[in-house]
Amino acid sequence: MANRIIVASGKGGVGKSTFTAGISKALSERDKKILAIDCDIGLRSLDILLGNSAEIVFDWGDVLLGRCSVKQAIIHGDVDFITAPRNADNAFTGEAFRKMVDSVSEDYDYIFIDSPAGIGHGMQLAAFGADNAVVITTPDNVCVRSCSRAFNELESLGKENIRLIINMFEAKQVCKGRLLNIDECIDETGVQLLGIIPMDRKLSFVSVTGDEIDEYSPSSLAFERIAARLEGEKIRLIYQ
Numbered sequence: 181m182a183n184r185i186i187v188a189s190g191k192g193g194v195g196k197s198t199f200t201a202g203i204s205k206a207l208s209e210r211d212k213k214i215l216a217i218d219c220d221i222g223l224r225s226l227d228i229l230l231g232n233s234a235e236i237v238f239d240w241g242d243v244l245l246g247r248c249s250v251k252q253a254i255i256h257g258d259v260d261f262i263t264a265p266r267n268a269d270n271a272f273t274g275e276a277f278r279k280m281v282d283s284v285s286e287d288y289d290y291i292f293i294d295s296p297a298g299i300g301h302g303m304q305l306a307a308f309g310a311d312n313a314v315v316i317t318t319p320d321n322v323c324v325r326s327c328s329r330a331f332n333e334l335e336s337l338g339k340e341n342i343r344l345i346i347n348m349f350e351a352k353q354v355c356k357g358r359l360l361n362i363d364e365c366i367d368e369t370g371v372q373l374l375g376i377i378p379m380d381r382k383l384s385f386v387s388v389t390g391d392e393i394d395e396y397s398p399s400s401l402a403f404e405r406i407a408a409r410l411e412g413e414k415i416r417l418i419y420q
C-alpha cells in the first residue's frame with residue numbers, strides 16, 4: 181500500500197510542483213515505485229517538470245468520467261504520472277478521486293498528489309486521495325501565514341503526519357534579516373520540519389531547458405536528504 185502524500189501550500193508559486201517532481205525522482209533513484217498525480221485542474225504543470233507532456237493522451241478527469249481506465253491514464257517512466265484535467269466537472273468529487281487513487285495504491289510505494297494552491301475545493305479534492313501531507317513555504321511572512329492556514333485545513337480534513345518543507349532558502353539573506361530563519365518558519369507555521377531546499381537558479385530553468393539537474397546541485401542533494409528522511413533514516417539538517 182502506497183504512502184499517499186498531498187503536496188500543498190497556502191500561496192501559489194512556492195514550489196509544490198517542483199518539490200513533487202524532485203522528491204519523486206529522488207525516491208525513484210532509490211528504486212521506489214512512484215506515482216505523481218497533478219491535481220491542479222486547469223493549471224497543470226507537472227508534465228513539463230517530468231518531461232512527458234508529449235505523451236499525454238488521457239488525464240484523471242477522463243478516468244472519473246469513464247472515458248478510459250486509470251491504467252490508460254498513467255504515463256510510465258522512472259516516475260509514473262497522471263496529469264490533471266483542463267476543466268472542472270461536477271463528476272470530480274473527492275470520493276471518486278479517492279476511489280481512483282485506491283485502485284492503484286497497491287502498485288506503488290509512494291503516491292504524490294500535487295495540489296493547487298490555497299485551501300479551496302481543489303485542495304480538498306486532492307486531500308481526499310492522500311493520508312499524509314507535506315506543506316511548502318518559502319521563508320517570508322506572507323507565505324508562512326498562508327502555509328499555517330493550509331496546515332490547519334489539512335488537519336481538519338483528517339490528514340495525519342503533516343510535515344513542513346522550507347523552499348528557496350538562502351542563508352545569506354537570513355543573516356541579513358531579509359528572510360525568516362528556520363525556527364521562525366517552524367514557529368509561525370506550527371508544522372514539524374521535514375526538510376529545507378535551497379534557492380537553486382538551475383531549478384527555475386528546468387521548465388525551459390528540460391535539462392536534468394545535476395546530482396550534486398544543492399537542490400538535488402536536498403531532495404536526496406528528504407527522500408532518506410521519508411524512508412525513515414535519520415539525516416542531519418543541512419542548509420546553504
Ligand SMILES: Nc1ncnc2c1ncn2[C@@H]1O[C@H](COP(=O)(O)OP(=O)(O)O)[C@@H](O)[C@H]1O
Pocket residue numbers: 189191192193194195196197198199225347348349377378379380381382383384385386399
Ligand atoms: N528551490 C528553488 N530554487 C529556485 N527556483 C525554484 C525553487 N523551487 C521552485 N522554483 C521556481 O519557482 C517557480 C514556481 O515553482 P512551482 O513548483 O511551479 O510552484 P507551485 O507549484 O507551488 O505553484 C518555478 O519557476 C520554479 O522553477
Ligand SMILES: [Mg+2]
Pocket residue numbers: 196197198220225294
Ligand atoms: Mg504547481
